[in-house]
Amino acid sequence: MGGMSGNAVRVALLGCGTVGSEVVRLLHEQADELAARVGDRVELVGVAVRRPHKHAELGELVTADAAALVTRDDVDVVVEVVGGIEPARTLLLEALKAGKSVVTANKALLADDGATLAEAADSSGADLYYEASVAGAIPLLRPLRESLAGDRITRVAGIVNGTTNFILSAMAASGSSYADALEEATRLGYAEADPSADVDGYDAASKAAILASLAFHTRVTAADVYCEGIRAVTPADIAAAGELGFVIKLIAICERTPAVATQPESVAVRVHPAMIPAAHPLAAVDGAFNAVFVEAEAAGQLMFYGQGAGGAPTASAVLGDLVAVARNRVIGGRGPRESAHANLPVRAMGTVPTRYHVSLDVADRAGVLAGIAGEFAHHGVSIAAVRQTGGRGGGGGDARLVVVTHAAPEAALAATVQVLSGLEAVRGVDSVVRVEDLGRTAPEVGS
Ligand code: NDP
Numbered sequence: 001m002g003g004m005s006g007n008a009v010r011v012a013l014l015g016c017g018t019v020g021s022e023v024v025r026l027l028h029e030q031a032d033e034l035a036a037r038v039g040d041r042v043e044l045v046g047v048a049v050r051r052p053h054k055h056a057e058l059g060e061l062v063t064a065d066a067a068a069l070v071t072r073d074d075v076d077v078v079v080e081v082v083g084g085i086e087p088a089r090t091l092l093l094e095a096l097k098a099g100k101s102v103v104t105a106n107k108a109l110l111a112d113d114g115a116t117l118a119e120a121a122d123s124s125g126a127d128l129y130y131e132a133s134v135a136g137a138i139p140l141l142r143p144l145r146e147s148l149a150g151d152r153i154t155r156v157a158g159i160v161n162g163t164t165n166f167i168l169s170a171m172a173a174s175g176s177s178y179a180d181a182l183e184e185a186t187r188l189g190y191a192e193a194d195p196s197a198d199v200d201g202y203d204a205a206s207k208a209a210i211l212a213s214l215a216f217h218t219r220v221t222a223a224d225v226y227c228e229g230i231r232a233v234t235p236a237d238i239a240a241a242g243e244l245g246f247v248i249k250l251i252a253i254c255e256r257t258p259a260v261a262t263q264p265e266s267v268a269v270r271v272h273p274a275m276i277p278a279a280h281p282l283a284a285v286d287g288a289f290n291a292v293f294v295e296a297e298a299a300g301q302l303m304f305y306g307q308g309a310g311g312a313p314t315a316s317a318v319l320g321d322l323v324a325v326a327r328n329r330v331i332g333g334r335g336p337r338e339s340a341h342a343n344l345p346v347r348a349m350g351t352v353p354t355r356y357h358v359s360l361d362v363a364d365r366a367g368v369l370a371g372i373a374g375e376f377a378h379h380g381v382s383i384a385a386v387r388q389t390g391g392r393g394g395g396g397g398d399a400r401l402v403v404v405t406h407a408a409p410e411a412a413l414a415a416t417v418q419v420l421s422g423l424e425a426v427r428g429v430d431s432v433v434r435v436e437d438l439g440r441t442a443p444e445v446g447s
Pocket residue numbers: 014015016017018019020048049050051052054066080081082083084087105106107108132133136308309310311314
């Protein structure tokens with residue numbers, strides 16, 4: 001092919017499962033096009049897996065010795081699609097120390113210790129790319145890292161876990177229970193045998209940490225992210241959201257808060273189920289799809305949407321990174337380094353303003369509503385709307401009371417609910433779901 005130096009860019013692949021097998025397929029099927037785009041051929045020189053006997057199709061490329069592969073002299077780039085913290089961290093650090101560029105889809109590792117990887121890349125002058133780690137095929141990290149590098153991002157909010165979005169969408173569409181929707185997600189191959197990383201929100205929290213780090217030029221780890229999953233969401237919660245013109249989604253929210261008085265500028269990063277306005281673009285994202293809404297001072301509102309998981313979609317993002325690092329090798333440059341210069345503090349969840357939708361089972365008698373309203377007032381929480389259903393009016397029975405608040409610090413809201421749950425007139429706190437307007441001009445509940 002014309003213009004090529006004849007020095008192929010040599011790639012070692014770690015992992016050949018759902019994503020890795022698609023990377024191998026695309027590398028073979030698109031070899032000529034990739035060569036044209038990179039300026040030299042991209043050649044797979046080794047594939048490390050855990051059980052080589054299961055990968056006979058890879059022939060002599062396959063090895064169980066990933067540690068030897070990542071430092072081999074005939075390797076220029078290491079692509080890691082194994083997952084988990086170890087041995088991936090040690091393997092990638094060894095690769096970077098040896099001057100190899102790294103492409104990884106490993107959100108757990110990046111959210112746990114991305115800074116160490118970035119420092120190792122800086123020390124050796126190698127590239128570290130990880131587009132596939134958040135929202136699969138959706139080009140999102142490069143827009144944050146490069147296209148929006150001249151802007152000031154104020155919020156990133158989105159649906160970044162396909163499994164939980166599938167479950168919540170199924171519950172909303174059919175009224176099915178969480179357990180039934182999870183079973184369907186497992187049958188269709190979205191949820192894994194152990195679905196806890198998805199349904200407990202950890203997968204989304206890792207992605208939120210990566211998004212916040214890039215958006216706010218600040219190191220944020222998974223441990224900084226407040227995280228609640230979807231196990232407690234009930235069909236009644238979804239129906240209650242629908243009555244208000246809202247839908248329930250597992251949302252990752254990364255926000256920058258400007259400095260106020262003695263409080264410095266800060267960031268807050270959280271993942272939890274939330275009622276969002278049905279008119280918000282994120283509300284229309286159904287099934288296993290992902291979507292992320294980015295707000296920047298100059299650019300305004302941007303939305304990124306597409307397939308957030310799956311072998312081929314994720315491999316597309318891996319290949320995009322591989323072309324970028326291979327090009328850098330060919331022309332002798334480097335991609336963007338980690339940008340953590342803002343070094344903003346991460347706010348504790350208790351100080352973050354949120355809104356609650358609280359559903360209570362209460363005694364239906366004079367003074368109960370006043371007592372409950374008084375507890376909200378006592379904690380400095382302003383009520384936006386109250387609705388009572390059930391009860392017989394004459395006293396003695398129970399009624400369902402729904403209270404929707406205005407925004408208040410999370411700690412004040414949580415303390416109010418704690419006190420309410422101990423009141424004699426409150427038979428039970430049936431559910432607490434946060435309400436997020438996400439900056440849209442949707443009608444505020446209660447106004
Ligand atoms: P799989 O479980 O399908 O594949 C993992 C691969 O890693 C297997 O080939 C396995 O070998 C190999 N492996 C496991 N342990 C080792 C080890 N110690 N040394 C060498 N190889 C090892 O995972 P996925 O392809 O689904 O995910 C890979 C990465 O991509 C993860 O970080 C994941 O979070 C990320 N990702 C995945 C998405 C998806 O939709 N699947 C979407 C976005 C990101 P063997 O085949 O022999 O068992």
